[in-house]
Amino acid sequence: MEKLIITIAPTGSIPTKKNNPNVPIKPDEIIQTGILCEKAGASIIHIHARNPADETASTDFQIFKEIYQGLSRETNLIIQISTGGRAGMEYEKRSERLSLKPEMASLTTGSVNFTSSVYANSPDLIRALAKDMKTYGIKPEIEVFDVSMIQNALDLADQDLVSQPLHFNFVMGLKGAIPATIENLVHLKNSIPRTATWTVAGIGANQLKMCTHAIVMGGHVRVGLEDCIYFCKRELASNEQLVKRIGQVSNIIGREIATPDEAREILGLIYKK
Numbered sequence: 095m096e097k098l099i100i101t102i103a104p105t106g107s108i109p110t111k112k113n114n115p116n117v118p119i120k121p122d123e124i125i126q127t128g129i130l131c132e133k134a135g136a137s138i139i140h141i142h143a144r145n146p147a148d149e150t151a152s153t154d155f156q157i158f159k160e161i162y163q164g165l166s167r168e169t170n171l172i173i174q175i176s177t178g179g180r181a182g183m184e185y186e187k188r189s190e191r192l193s194l195k196p197e198m199a200s201l202t203t204g205s206v207n208f209t210s211s212v213y214a215n216s217p218d219l220i221r222a223l224a225k226d227m228k229t230y231g232i233k234p235e236i237e238v239f240d241v242s243m244i245q246n247a248l249d250l251a252d253q254d255l256v257s258q259p260l261h262f263n264f265v266m267g268l269k270g271a272i273p274a275t276i277e278n279l280v281h282l283k284n285s286i287p288r289t290a291t292w293t294v295a296g297i298g299a300n301q302l303k304m305c306t307h308a309i310v311m312g313g314h315v316r317v318g319l320e321d322c323i324y325f326c327k328r329e330l331a332s333n334e335q336l337v338k339r340i341g342q343v344s345n346i347i348g349r350e351i352a353t354p355d356e357a358r359e360i361l362g363l364i365y366k367k
């Protein structure tokens with residue numbers, strides 16, 4: 095079976111140090127986490143920025159730049175910048191960071207009702223972000239919160255706004271998104287093109303379970319404190335601990351872990367360094 099790509103999502107927009115002191119907030123902490131997670135077996139890092147003063151999600155270009163440059167210098171990880179809108183929904187703010195030309199960026203191809211807010215991604219905004227990624231030579235990770243978002247991504251491919259082979263991340267078990275069941279995962283996997291690659295991000299206690307399904311099914315995995323702050327019941331995790339554990343699960347099952355360069359090959363990335 096193809097080697098396993100482990101993505102680390104260390105920070106996200108929500109958890110704070112009060113929730114878990116291991117959440118890296120400042121650029122330097124995120125860079126240090128990247129170094130540790132690469133050693134533990136990660137090949138992709140999914141990046142968000144925070145305001146150092148109050149830990150809230152940030153759209154500040156300079157913060158993204160500092161994180162991006164530090165990780166490029168200190169690691170061989172594939173850097174995937176989030177274009178998620180929790181920090182601010184406007185297109186200009188979400189697009190600006192793409193000018194850093196990371197190898198990957200996230201692209202959510204639909205809207206979601208979160209618990210008390212709407213994560214709004216209009217068709218125009220999705221097309222504009224996809225177009226920017228194409229211009230900068232960035233491979234999108236298509237964030238799928240529901241089955242319809244796959245069809246929206248295939249429509250973008252038909253319009254030549256994203257290039258095949260596509261890469262999907264199935265976000266499962268978040269309130270408002272598709273429930274984290276193996277039946278749903280099988281359906282999602284069967285709904286994408288055969289040439290596409292895929293990753294699963296299970297939210298909360300679903301992380302380990304859904305990642306284990308993905309390892310067996312030939313998909314890839316995303317772990318990290320963005321999606322779950324616990325290692326097990328009542329025990330807080332660190333990012334590198336979550337990477338290490340999922341690597342061990344994969345090894346036990348008999349599937350090897352991809353290095354960043356092997357992940358580049360699997361994803362068809364143009365090597366930029």
Ligand code: ZN
Pocket residue numbers: 103106107140142176178320
């Ligand atoms: Zn994210």
